[in-house]
Structure formats: structure tokens, C-alpha cells
Amino acid sequence: MEERPLSDISYYRFIDEEKLMGSRCKKCGQLYAPPRHFCFECHRSEMEWHKMKGEGELAAFTCIFIGPSFMGEQGYNRKNPYCTGVVKLEEGPRVVARIEGVDAGNPDTIKVGTPLEVEFLRRGEGEETVTSLAFRPRSG
Amino acid sequence: MPEKRELGRGVAIVGAGMSKFGMFEDKDSKDLFAEAFKEMLSSVDKGIDPERIEAMWIGNFSNDFFVHQAHWGPIISDLLGLAPRAATRTEGACAASTLAFRDGVMAIASGLYDVVLVGGVEEMSKCTTEEVTEGLALATSPYEGAAAFTFPGVFGALATAYFDKYGATREDLMNITIKSHNNAPLNPKAQFNKTIADLMQAKIKKAEERGKPVPSWGSEKEALGDPRFNPPVAWPMFLYDCCPISDGASCMLLVAEDMAGEFTDKPIYMAGMGQGSGRALHASPSLTSFEANKHAAAEAYAMSGLEPKDIQFSEVHDCFSIAELIHIEDLGFFKPGEGYKAVAEGATKLDGPMPINTSGGLKCKGHPVGATGVAQMFEVWKQLREEAGERQIPGRDLRVGGAQNLGGTGGTCTFTILERR
Numbered sequence: 001m002e003e004r005p006l007s008d009i010s011y012y013r014f015i016d017e018e019k020l021m022g023s024r025c026k027k028c029g030q031l032y033a034p035p036r037h038f039c040f041e042c043h044r045s046e047m048e049w050h051k052m053k054g055e056g057e058l059a060a061f062t063c064i065f066i067g068p069s070f071m072g073e074q075g076y077n078r079k080n081p082y083c084t085g086v087v088k089l090e091e092g093p094r095v096v097a098r099i100e101g102v103d104a105g106n107p108d109t110i111k112v113g114t115p116l117e118v119e120f121l122r123r124g125e126g127e128e129t130v131t132s133l134a135f136r137p138r139s140g
Numbered sequence: 141m142p143e144k145r146e147l148g149r150g151v152a153i154v155g156a157g158m159s160k161f162g163m164f165e166d167k168d169s170k171d172l173f174a175e176a177f178k179e180m181l182s183s184v185d186k187g188i189d190p191e192r193i194e195a196m197w198i199g200n201f202s203n204d205f206f207v208h209q210a211h212w213g214p215i216i217s218d219l220l221g222l223a224p225r226a227a228t229r230t231e232g233a234c235a236a237s238t239l240a241f242r243d244g245v246m247a248i249a250s251g252l253y254d255v256v257l258v259g260g261v262e263e264m265s266k267c268t269t270e271e272v273t274e275g276l277a278l279a280t281s282p283y284e285g286a287a288a289f290t291f292p293g294v295f296g297a298l299a300t301a302y303f304d305k306y307g308a309t310r311e312d313l314m315n316i317t318i319k320s321h322n323n324a325p326l327n328p329k330a331q332f333n334k335t336i337a338d339l340m341q342a343k344i345k346k347a348e349e350r351g352k353p354v355p356s357w358g359s360e361k362e363a364l365g366d367p368r369f370n371p372p373v374a375w376p377m378f379l380y381d382c383c384p385i386s387d388g389a390s391c392m393l394l395v396a397e398d399m400a401g402e403f404t405d406k407p408i409y410m411a412g413m414g415q416g417s418g419r420a421l422h423a424s425p426s427l428t429s430f431e432a433n434k435h436a437a438a439e440a441y442a443m444s445g446l447e448p449k450d451i452q453f454s455e456v457h458d459c460f461s462i463a464e465l466i467h468i469e470d471l472g473f474f475k476p477g478e479g480y481k482a483v484a485e486g487a488t489k490l491d492g493p494m495p496i497n498t499s500g501g502l503k504c505k506g507h508p509v510g511a512t513g514v515a516q517m518f519e520v521w522k523q524l525r526e527e528a529g530e531r532q533i534p535g536r537d538l539r540v541g542g543a544q545n546l547g548g549t550g551g552t553c554t555f556t557i558l559e560r561r
Contacts, residue, residue, distance in 0.1 A: 012286070062375055064293050084297075094423070112304035
């Protein structure tokens, strides 16, 4: 049983460990990712961690040509856009995540409904390593 | 649908003003608010001694970030010579000044005050575009920032969901841009005063003068489809889908309904108002609607006893073209998935059956975020009093208009219904 506090900090630490974790309401069974303290359905606060399989489909996306400075530092710009989107997980909840393995410079080729699988993006080294949640088109 | 919500006593608008919107090197927030306040004073038909103003609410999103100055309530009361009256700043991202308006209404309705000033101000153009983008991103949810979404990116994603669900395309969004640019030249307060056709001609003329290849656009949509004219920002949001960076201020004088006659024979009444909150993008019940909008609209309709068909025209928060489409559906003016078709048929043009954003909208009038909510109501006030000049909605006996304001990426939505009796 996972005992970490249900928090955004824990959610992002799990991503560092390459796990996509949500929460499940012990009362009504509703699933959430990222985790929540309070259930939107029954308004109770008895939640437990729930590991998501990491499969889903593209629900919405954008290809960003003018991004925040931390993306600029990674080499993304008007000539090299990146894709980010909303992924509907197989278990039901949606998450926001970077979308890899698509042609962000040709957004017409990217389709809502595309089956996706999770990928954890790592950059930097040692203690500087940053891991981001991403998805890419499912292989096979 | 909420129960009918009645105010303790009614509230009337008896004066309204706004500064010109734009990017001003030589004007700061105080100068802009002073401009709006002077116009408000002169708009009160029977005059107002500012001494009678008992308290004020001032909307401001993030001058803290944009000009490194917070605490705008007392700065404004000091500016206006109205200290030591109570002065409160409200913050609801781009809906900040509608929250000021609501607080003013509630203060009068409760009986606490009889005469209050509400308004808003924002000063954004002293920052670079990158800084403004970062400042506005403070109003997205923390999850979206981590996934490298920008503000236009969130609306771009909503557009892809809308396109996928209803079959609309970028061309449908262009209709909204073209319409806003047609209205704006008729509004002397607007930041932009050129139609898309004017802008195309200007580009063509410039190319000819410089001996460069002359664009051969056959229509406004062809120009908007050309990335040299209209580059991508966050696909499918292009430059002309996005509102500009702006400075500006707006304000209104609210009084208890039974006192309105002391100030004017043409008061505009607050008929209904609502406010809703929304979840982060990923948790929204729908990616083609704002739940906060629907909640706000239901409250406003319940309070006013009116229905969507009773609203004759409306300002809506078109921070991005797709937002206008979602709003006109969420407010019930058009059925879900039908809004883009109605826009294509011209329903939302100035002379259409349901004029939307006669002011030019945020896209062209400008969007100094903290000033926008009350500036939208300023337009409704002008239209209802038949003082909108060249952009007066033609041939209609206007009685009821709406103003819908959105903060963040739908985290705060408001809908306010104003009425001439």
C-alpha cells in the first residue's frame, strides 16, 4: 500500500520515478489523475493511490510555436514547435502531457482519437535530472 | 438550474466611462483610470458630486507582475481624491473587474452603501511579449504549466476538441476574426481600427513600394490562411485568433435603484448576474464548453427571470476566437455545435439577429485584462442607451444586453444581464 501523501508534490515525484499515479475514492470508486484530496462525486476525502496503466487516446492538442522560456532553452521555437495535449486515459480520467512522436510542424497530421502510450521524458543529468510526463502514439 | 436569486434591493448603472485602449508609452495605470473616471463623471446626465461616492472596488489581475506594483485599491482612491473611503481590489484573472462590479452590486443590495464606484485597470505594454505571456500564464492551472501549455495553447487544444466533435475548421474561426475587425473601426476607443481587408491592402501596398513579391490573396480568408500574414502561435490559434497586449481602464457608477432618478432619466438596470468557477483543463467535464459559464449563465437567467432568447446582443470574452464560439453556445444563444454555423451565416454581425461583440471584442477593442469586464458592460450600456454612434445596432428597440467575462482558462466565468426599462 502506497503511503505517500496525496498531493501534487507526490504526483510529480512519482513521475520522476516513471510512474503515472492517480487516486481512487474509497467510498464511490471514482478515479482521478492527478490525485485529489476530495472526491468531486461524493465529496468525501477518503482517497487511496491508484496506479494508471499509461494508455489512452488524444482528446485535444496544440502545437506551440511561441512557448515559455524553459521550452525555448530546450531548443523549441517558431521553427521547431512542440506538441502538448490532453490525454484521456483508458481508466477514464484525463491528464495533460507533452505529446511526443508526432510532427508538431505539420499539425494537420495529428488526429484527436490517436491511441497513445505513456513515455517519461528525461533531460539533464544526475541531481539536475527533470522528468516530464509525455505520451506518444502507441506502437503496434 | 439554481432557484431564483433576488437582490435585497435593485441596482442601477447611472454613469460609465472607459479610457482608450491601446499600448501607451506615456500613460500609466493612474492616467488611464483618471481618463475613464472623467468620462464616467461627464456621462451622469444630471451630474454627480464625487463626494457622494461611498466606496469603490477596483479589478486588477496582475499589475504586481506587469509593473511591479500591487495594492491598487488605495492607489485609485488616492488618485481620485476619494481616500479615506473603502477601496478594495478584486482579482479573478481576466474577469477581475466583473468581480468588482459584482461586489459593488452586492454592497448596494445589502444596504451597506447607496453609491459606489466599480472599475478595473491593467497596464501590460511596459513588458515584453515574452513577459506578458509569462504573466498571463500565472492564471492557468499549475498542471498546464508543467505540461508546457501556454495560454493560447489551452485555447488551441479546446479548438481541436471542438473541430473534432462538430466538424468545424479554422475557416469557421476566421469568420469571427473578420467580424470583430469589421466592428472595431466603428469604435473610437478600440486598439485596432482596421478591417482585415484594410490590413491586406496595407501589406500589398508595402510590398509594391519595396519592390517585393506582391501577395495575391483573393479573399480575407486566403490572407488569414497565409502564414506570412497570419503566423501560427499555438496551432490552431494563429496571430489573428489572439487578442493583443493592452493598457486601459474602465469604471461605472452604481446606485440603489430607487435613487437612479436623481442622476439620470436613462438608467440601465442590473437585471441578473452570475459567477462560476471551473476546474483545470484536464478535469473539465467537457473540452468544448466551460462549466463555469453554464453555472454563471444559469444564475444570471434565474435572477433576471429572462431566457437566452431574451438577450438581444452580447459582449463575450473572445480572448481567442474559439472562446467566442464556445461562449455563444454556453450562454444558450446557439445550440452546442451550432454556433459556428450561425456565425458563418452572419447571425453575430452588427446587423445580424444576435450581434456579438459590437465593440470589436477583446480581439480588436483590446484586452487590458483587469479593465475588460467593466469595459464589456460599458459597451452594453452604450448600446442600451443608443449612444454607440456608428456601431449602434441598427433598427432594433434594444432592451436587454449581456456581458460574459472569463478569467484564466475558464477558472472564473461571469455573465451579467443589463436592461433598459
